[in-house]
Every structure is written in C-alpha cells, then in structure tokens.
Amino acid sequence: MPFPSRSQSAYYSEYRQLGQRSPSAKTQALHNMTHAGLRVVIVGAGFCGLTAAIECKLKGMHPILVETYPTSRTQGDALDFLPNGGRIFNSWDNGRVGKRLLSICVNTCKYLDFLNPQEQLLCREPWNKYPHHYEAQFAGHRGELHEVISDYAREIGVEFQFGKTVVQYLDTETELGVLTKDGEKILGDVVLACDGPRSLARSQVLGLPDNKVNSGYAIYRAYYELSEEQQKNPLIAKYIDVNEDKALMHVGRDMHSFVYTWRRGTHLVWVLTHKDENDIGESWSFPGNKADVMHYLEQGNFSESFKEMVRNTPDDRLVDYKLVWRDALQTWLSPSKRIILMGDAAHCHLPTSAQGACQAVEDAVTFAVCLEKAAGDVPLALQVAERVRFNRSHTIHQSSLSNRDSYHNWTWTPELAARHPGALTVPRPDWIVEFDARKTAEENFDQLASDVKSGKQGTIEELALPAGGSFDIFQGDVDSESAEKAAPEQTARL
Known part of the structure; x- marks a missing residue:
C-alpha cells in the first residue's frame, strides 16, 4: 500500500485493486498500512491547507496541495494570528519560520488602544498578553505572511498543483480524490477539504444546501x-x-x-x-x-x-x-470517513472572534497528528480529529456574534469605559491563546480512538473533547442611559 515513491498512475492501480478485494482482504490490507507515504490530497492552499501540507510532510506523508490560483497568493490586507495559532509556525525549522514572519509583522507595538470614533482613548491593553507571546503572535500583510509559509512548504518538498480548479470530490470503492476542471484526477488515501467559506465540499461531500x-x-x-x-x-x-x-x-x-x-x-x-x-x-x-x-x-x-x-x-x-x-455543521466528515472539511469550510468565523485563522491552523495540526498516530487507518484518524476539534471550534465560532454586539451596542465615552473595565477587549482568555493543538491531539488520541473503535454512542458534542472554556461577553441595553445603571458583570455565557 502507500509508499513515498508511488506515482499517480501506480497509486491509481493499487487503489483500484484494493477496491476489488473481498471485505476481509481489504481490512487486512488497511491494517498493514502506515502513515509513511500516505497520499494526502489537500484542496485549497490558504493557511489551513498550507499548514496541513507542511505538518503532513514533516511527518513523512506525501501531501498534494491543489489550488485554483496560478501562484502563491501575494495580495490581501491584514491578518492576525494569536499565540495559539502562531506557536505552530514558530515550531517549524527551529523557530526560523517564526522569526521570518515576525520580521515583516507588527513587532514593536506595546499596546492595542481602544478609541471612540472621535479618537478619544477609551482603554488600552497590552499587545502581547504575556511576554512569551512575543515570538508567537503575528499581525501583518496577509499576502506576505502567506508567501513566507509557502516558501517553507516548497523548501521541505510539498507538492503544489497550482491553477487546478476542483469541480468534483471523488469517493468510491476504487477512487478517492478530486477531479479538476481540465479533467485531471488527483487521487490519494485521504482528502482534506480546506476550500474556504464557499466550500464545494459542503454540498458535494456533506450534501448540504448553500445556506450562506x-x-x-x-x-x-x-x-x-x-x-x-x-x-x-x-x-x-x-x-x-x-x-x-x-x-x-x-x-x-x-x-x-x-x-x-x-x-x-x-x-x-x-x-x-x-x-x-x-x-x-x-x-x-x-x-x-x-x-x-x-x-x-x-x-x-x-x-x-x-x-x-x-x-x-x-x-x-x-x-x-x-x-x-454559516451555522455550525453537525459533522465535518464524509460518509466514508475518508474526506474531512477543515478551516472556513467547516466553521466560517466572523472577524470578531479574532480566531478564524488560528482555528484553521489548529485543525491542520490536529489532523496531521491523528493521521500519524492512526498508522494508516484514515477513517479512525478523521473521526478522532473531529472529536478533538468539534466543541472548541464550535464555541469559539459562536462567540463572534456576541463579541461584535458588545462593541456595537454602546455609545462609548471614556467615562462609560471607565465604569465598565474589561468591557472592551479582544477575546483572548488563556483557554484559547495558551492552547497547544499538537499536544492536545497527541495526549487525547488513544482514548478517543478507543471510543471510536468500541462504538461509543452519543452526539458529537457528547463524544468530543470539552471546549476547554466559555466566554464572558459584556452585554447591556443599547441605550447609554440604561447602560450607565447596568452592572459591569452582565454576561452571556456560551
């Protein structure tokens, strides 16, 4: 089964032969697989797809990154990675990738200042919540950040397929992969659909309507x-x-x-x-x-x-x-458990969560860890990965609405901000920003894998790891006169 040197044609032949075997022979063949050389087809070369490709490559797999755009993306505006996402980049190549990112990002800022539209200072908070966040928090030009990470992916040998528009996800007994607009089939052992908020996988893989x-x-x-x-x-x-x-x-x-x-x-x-x-x-x-x-x-x-x-x-x-x-999905997995949606395709965050990009790269690291630890058992790997990620991602995804309202529902003055300290903040509680996605996946894989194998029953929320925390979002009457009488601790729990 999967070996690093297999060509596309050789892989197709082997996969077709596997599909023709008896169920017992197929099961034995799957048990003989390992993660080494696993062909990982990744749709979408945004930060989620890039991170997944790099993590899989570093673990000895063969990622194939399929991207519609003809080259690496060098356009865009601003993008932020708080430390729970940035620590992943900083872990690559003994910190060299993180240093390169920091050199082109906001790196001498001391404070984030909150102002009202008349430029009156309402409050300020440290740019880095803790000193050790300095090397793991990145804010800069989206295109430049993407270019640094793309360059590293090329350095370590990630296979890029640029200018290839995916028109169909393939998931049959004899074929797993994608079909491109020009008629090419790109096949693999597993498919990671990182195809963004306008995800084709939502409709084709999950059978969902376009419910934007x-x-x-x-x-x-x-x-x-x-x-x-x-x-x-x-x-x-x-x-x-x-x-x-x-x-x-x-x-x-x-x-x-x-x-x-x-x-x-x-x-x-x-x-x-x-x-x-x-x-x-x-x-x-x-x-x-x-x-x-x-x-x-x-x-x-x-x-x-x-x-x-x-x-x-x-x-x-x-x-x-x-x-x-987009409302939260009830599953990110295909019926075969060999295709999974990730990043914005699975959970499209509003910017006020301050976590959309971070949650995408947390997904990527988690799935790479699970593919490695499952030793070639793709359905097991993807089911465990979903259970590691589901509740945490869902809770943070839902928070973006309340975060936005806490900013917008008030006429802010310095006096009002002083009466309600902590009401204005970028949401970064420790359970979010101190989170280590790689460590969490490694430490919880065995127990969750046992749950999957034993057929443990329950909803995805019951079977998945706890989110790890909840949000205290400042809420109140939109009328400032009423707001002045409101207790600062009025909150919405998620």
Whole structure:
C-alpha cells in the first residue's frame, strides 16, 4: 500500500485493486498500512491547507496541495494570528519560520488602544498578553505572511498543483480524490477539504444546501504603503510612530475599525466593519468605493484623521467584503470517513472572534497528528480529529456574534469605559491563546480512538473533547442611559 515513491498512475492501480478485494482482504490490507507515504490530497492552499501540507510532510506523508490560483497568493490586507495559532509556525525549522514572519509583522507595538470614533482613548491593553507571546503572535500583510509559509512548504518538498480548479470530490470503492476542471484526477488515501467559506465540499461531500446568510454586516479592507508625503500629512501622522508600531481599534454604534501601522510607519492597514443589509448575491467581495466609505464615516461621526487615511487609500487597494454567517455543521466528515472539511469550510468565523485563522491552523495540526498516530487507518484518524476539534471550534465560532454586539451596542465615552473595565477587549482568555493543538491531539488520541473503535454512542458534542472554556461577553441595553445603571458583570455565557 502507500509508499513515498508511488506515482499517480501506480497509486491509481493499487487503489483500484484494493477496491476489488473481498471485505476481509481489504481490512487486512488497511491494517498493514502506515502513515509513511500516505497520499494526502489537500484542496485549497490558504493557511489551513498550507499548514496541513507542511505538518503532513514533516511527518513523512506525501501531501498534494491543489489550488485554483496560478501562484502563491501575494495580495490581501491584514491578518492576525494569536499565540495559539502562531506557536505552530514558530515550531517549524527551529523557530526560523517564526522569526521570518515576525520580521515583516507588527513587532514593536506595546499596546492595542481602544478609541471612540472621535479618537478619544477609551482603554488600552497590552499587545502581547504575556511576554512569551512575543515570538508567537503575528499581525501583518496577509499576502506576505502567506508567501513566507509557502516558501517553507516548497523548501521541505510539498507538492503544489497550482491553477487546478476542483469541480468534483471523488469517493468510491476504487477512487478517492478530486477531479479538476481540465479533467485531471488527483487521487490519494485521504482528502482534506480546506476550500474556504464557499466550500464545494459542503454540498458535494456533506450534501448540504448553500445556506450562506448575510450577517447584516460588511467590512471595508485596505492596505497600502505610505509615501514620505503621506507620512508627513499631519492628519495621518496621528496614526504613525517611526519608533513603535501602532494598533488601534475604534468602536462606535453599529461599526468598528482596526488600524495598524508598522515598519517604521511605512505600512498601513485599516478595516471598517459596518451595517449592510444588501443581498450578497453571487459574490462576497467587491472593489470598494471611497465615497461609500465616507458616507459610513460621516454617519459614525469619525474623525478627520480617519477620513484622511481613507482618502489617501489607492482605489485598487480597497475591498468591500460581505460578512457571511454559516451555522455550525453537525459533522465535518464524509460518509466514508475518508474526506474531512477543515478551516472556513467547516466553521466560517466572523472577524470578531479574532480566531478564524488560528482555528484553521489548529485543525491542520490536529489532523496531521491523528493521521500519524492512526498508522494508516484514515477513517479512525478523521473521526478522532473531529472529536478533538468539534466543541472548541464550535464555541469559539459562536462567540463572534456576541463579541461584535458588545462593541456595537454602546455609545462609548471614556467615562462609560471607565465604569465598565474589561468591557472592551479582544477575546483572548488563556483557554484559547495558551492552547497547544499538537499536544492536545497527541495526549487525547488513544482514548478517543478507543471510543471510536468500541462504538461509543452519543452526539458529537457528547463524544468530543470539552471546549476547554466559555466566554464572558459584556452585554447591556443599547441605550447609554440604561447602560450607565447596568452592572459591569452582565454576561452571556456560551
């Protein structure tokens, strides 16, 4: 069965022969398999797919990364990895990958400042929650981060299949893999569907309808490098410090924003989340219109500094992205237990969870560990991986709605923020940011594998590991007068 040197044609022949064997012979053949050389077909070369490919390759498997785009993605705006995700990158190549990422990210920031739209300081919290987070927390340009990780994947020999659009998932007695638009079959022993929020696997593998729902919000996103003239602009200069990277969050009624400046004030990202009830149609991402942004800024009473930052944004660097909500899935597994959905395909987070990318790479590490420890038993590996991940991912996924409302339902002033300390924060409790996905999978595999083999009964929530914690999200009446009388500890438990 699987060996590292097998060609695609040799693999296809072996897989077809396995499908023709008797059930008892097939079972014996599967028991003789190991994880070494396992052909892992991974659909989607985003951060989830890349991480899965790297982790599988480092464990001696043969990952095949199938990606629609013709090259590595070098576009985009900002992306954050808190330490539970960043520690994975920092573990590669004795920390070299992490050092490379940190060199191009926000790395001299001391605080995240919370402001109201009039630029009044509401509160601040440390950029790194703990000192040891410095080397494992990454915030920077999405495309540049992706390029660093892609380069490492190439260095260690991950097989890339760029420019290949998957049109069908294959899962029969004789074929497991994908069919591409040009008619090519890419076959393997297991398929990891990391194909994003518009996942084809949701419909083809799980048989689910396209149940995307407009969340009621959209987000403008922009990244650009500042010219010397722009850096000297007194309005924009408020967001710049050549000696210290800056991270700001503005919170207002029904909208909030992030602003990052880094690399001695030469790189700038801003994002603005706002109400949007328009139909999402067939596309979720559109070129942004600065006049529309200015309308929202006027509506939210934003400062002239913020408006000037928007005015200076190059037209081709502004994107209007509709935030789509998808309810949690009841399973991520195909009926055969040989295909699994991961990352946004399985749990599409809103940005206010601050965990979408992190949960995707936690998925990736978990599945690689389980494939290794299952010694070639793919259905066992994927069932265990789902049970490791399900409750944690679901709880964090659901939190994004409450996080957003805690920002948007108040008219924030310094006085109100002072009366309710802790109400404004990026959600990063220890049970989230101190989490070690690799260690958790390794320590819990044997017990969960025993549960699977014994046929232990229960719902996925009952069979999966506990989430590890819950959220205390600040809630209250949207009326500020009522809010002044509310107890700071009013919470919603998830």
